Amino acid sequence: MKDSKTLLAESADILCKNDSDAESLIAPDKERIIALLCRYIKEIETFNPAYGLVGTTDSNELIIKHILDSIAPLGIINRLIKEVNTKAQRNKEEKGGFIKIADAGSGAGLPGIPLAIALPECSFTLIERMGRRAGFLLNTKAALALSNINIEESELEKCNSQFDLITFRAFKPIEPKLLKTLLKLLAPGGIIAAYKGKREKIEAEMASLQGAFPAWEAIPCTVPFLDEERNLLVIRQN
Numbered sequence: 358m359k360d361s362k363t364l365l366a367e368s369a370d371i372l373c374k375n376d377s378d379a380e381s382l383i384a385p386d387k388e389r390i391i392a393l394l395c396r397y398i399k400e401i402e403t404f405n406p407a408y409g410l411v412g413t414t415d416s417n418e419l420i421i422k423h424i425l426d427s428i429a430p431l432g433i434i435n436r437l438i439k440e441v442n443t444k445a446q447r448n449k450e451e452k453g454g455f456i457k458i459a460d461a462g463s464g465a466g467l468p469g470i471p472l473a474i475a476l477p478e479c480s481f482t483l484i485e486r487m488g489r490r491a492g493f494l495l496n497t498k499a500a501l502a503l504s505n506i507n508i509e510e511s512e513l514e515k516c517n518s519q520f521d522l523i524t525f526r527a528f529k530p531i532e533p534k535l536l537k538t539l540l541k542l543l544a545p546g547g548i549i550a551a552y553k554g555k556r557e558k559i560e561a562e563m564a565s566l567q568g569a570f571p572a573w574e575a576i577p578c579t580v581p582f583l584d585e586e587r588n589l590l591v592i593r594q595n
């Protein structure tokens with residue numbers, strides 16, 4: 358079994374090799390990203406027994422199925438951020454220096470915290486309704502000194518903010534009510550990016566919504582050291 362730092366470093370190299378947009382973010386900042394991810398892993402391992410943050414106690418499984426799964430589509434998400442900027446026709450100065458990204462139902466901070474570590478120029482809001490998990494997120498923000506994240510302890514339906522990009526891990530089917538809520542939280546030209554599994558399940562899931570929602574696409578995503586199909590479901594606001 359590899360130690361956390363080695364596994365993360367090898368995975369970072371794989372992501373850089375496979376995607377030039379991921380490389381542009383990781384390569385210049387690799388040491389800082391890996392160091393913060395290692396600290397984040399320790400926070401999860403410390404609080405997981407009491408808070409039930411993730412469904413594993415195995416360190417490698419935690420890293421591969423949760424941390425790497427969260428950061429694997431980094432290159433895709435970076436391209437989506439560029440797309441949002443282009444649609445809105447705004448530069449860094451016009452938007453105050455930050456793209457606003459929400460992690461809906463953040464739980465242990467997945468994928469929000471790994472993405473926030475790799476995207477320090479984006480502003481992240483981690484939305485979590487459970488008080489103990491929101492407390493964990495606040496503690497982790499302080500422990501990792503992440504100035505680009507905010508924690509909102511709230512039901513998703515009660516959130517009043519708008520975001521350029523909303524992301525979440527959603528291996529259960531997306532219900533129409535949830536999708537309507539997410540679309541209302543999008544700023545003009547915004548995008549939803551949902552972490553999903555097999556494409557055939559995505560197709561069946563979206564077909565069940567009977568075309569009541571905007572066009573979508575499923576973008577394949579390879580998670581280092583994970584032999585399971587992953588896709589990023591991208592839904593664009595009309």
